[in-house]
Amino acid sequence: MSLHPPTLHRPGPSRRFCVAPMLDWTDRHCRFFLRQISRHALLYSEMITTGALLHGDAQRFLAHSAxxxxxxxxxxxxDPQALAQCATLCEQAGYAEVNLNVGCPSDRVQNNLIGACLMAHPQLVADSVRAMREHCSIPVTVKHRIGINGRDSYAGLCDFVGQVHEAGCDSFIVHARIAILEGLSPKENREVPPLRYAVVEQLKRDFPQLEIILNGGLQSFEQIDAALGWADGVMLGREAYQNPWLLAEVDARLYGDMHPVPSRFEVLQKMRPYIARHIEGGGRMHQVTRHMLGLFQGLPGARHYRRELSTAVHHCDDPLELYDQLLEQMHSRLGQDCQ
Ligand SMILES: Cc1cc2nc3c(=O)[nH]c(=O)nc-3n(C[C@H](O)[C@H](O)[C@H](O)COP(=O)(O)O)c2cc1C
Known part of the structure; x- marks a missing residue:
């Protein structure tokens, strides 16, 4: 029996468990790796700016595997028109959803009116969402903070969500802390402003018809279960990346899908042909395996595994041979029964 109340039925992918968009981290190789562990988790790309997509190498930015x-x-x-064009490109490229970033606090993006600074411009976000919705039929969602410095009242948050909802967005991913737009680095902005889950819970109470996904600081199923008592879904960033084996329980616990979970070794084995193809195509093994360093977190040999994949890999002639040796070493260290 499920611990959680049924979620409202919505078109598009389930957002019950999401892996957060993370620049430099959730690239296509990372997502392919995470997909070997969970069939259902919804995976988000890194943020791609409209400028990069419309004036850069769109094929490369949109590339992913089915x-x-x-x-x-x-x-x-x-820019609503640019976002609309990009939303069309996303749909044509086969993405299941397009999400707008209203949470990134970096100075670089603020100068271009991108990210968390947009919380001060709800009308512009609403216009953007409306334009995107008119140009694609996949869901358009928004990821945002609970406020920014100088505009962090609950009324301000409700005004933002209300206006954006009226423009056609039904799904909000809420990072449960404010962003401080001057004086803190993006990393500090993920740690210093306190987490305030109660604000997000209140938002769900005041907008029960909306899908509200909680993000920020979630690290365990205990926390996830507590959040799913009131939220429609959860989004994990750093913990999912650093401890990817957490995803091994997601399908059974959160989606009721009891298919057998592959062992860590089976995951490594499944990644091998992908890595081989990447190398054949001119890529480097490290570009894939750098996302796999946390696979054995907490187990004996985890340090050896990390070291081999992060350091030794740069000094060997045949990276796949190193990969095979490492697989064997970890197998003999941990034994068959280690899931
Ligand atoms: C390395 C890194 C890069 C990130 N890049 C993005 C991004 O491109 N877009 C975005 O909306 N948030 C980005 N974030 C924020 C995460 O999506 C997430 O909101 C934040 O880490 C809080 O969740 P967590 O506590 O589960 O990590 C990034 C976070 C990290 C650690």
Whole structure:
């Protein structure tokens, strides 16, 4: 029996468990790896700006493998027409959802009116969402903070969500802390402003018809279960990346899908042909395996595994041979029964 109340039925992918968009981290290789562990988790791309997509190498930015699905692409921008064009490109490229970034606090993006600074411009976000919705039929969602310095009242948050909802967005991913737009680095902005889950819970009470996904600081199923007592879904960032084996329990616990979970070794084995193809195509093994360093977190040999994949890999002639040796070493260290 499920611990959680049934979630409202919505079109598009389930957002019950999401892996957060993370620049430099959730690239296509990372997503392919995570998909070997959970079939259902919704995976978000790194943020791609409208400028990069419309004036850069769109093919490369949009490239992904069908095996990563369900995957959402996150856009950064605030020009409704450019966002609309990009939403069309996302749909044509096969993404299951397009998400707008209203949470990133970096100075670089603020100068271009991208990210958390847009919380001060709800009308512009609403216009952007409306334009995106008119140009694609996949869901358009927004990821945002509970406020920014100088505009952090609950009334301000409700005004933002209300206006954006009226423009056609039904799903909000809420990072449960404010962003401080001057004086803190993006990293500090993920740690210093306190987490305030109660604010997000109140938002769900005041907008019960909306899908509200809680993000920020979630690290365990105990916390996830507590959040799913009131939220429609959860989004994990750093913990999912640093301890990817957490995803091994997601399908059974949160989706009721009891298919056998592959062991860590089976995951390594499944990654091998993907890595081989990547190398054949001119890529480097490290570009894939750098996302796999946390697989054995907390187990004996985890340090050896990390070291081999992060350091030794740069000094060997045949990276796949190193990979095979490492698989054997970890297997003999941990034994068959280690899931
Ligand atoms: C390395 C890194 C890069 C990030 N890049 C993005 C991004 O591109 N877009 C975004 O909306 N949030 C980005 N974030 C924020 C995460 O999506 C998430 O909101 C934040 O880490 C809080 O969740 P957590 O406590 O589960 O990590 C990034 C976070 C990290 C650690």
């Amino acid at each position: 095996e990563e699905q369900p995957v959402a692409l996150q856009l950064g921008g605030s």
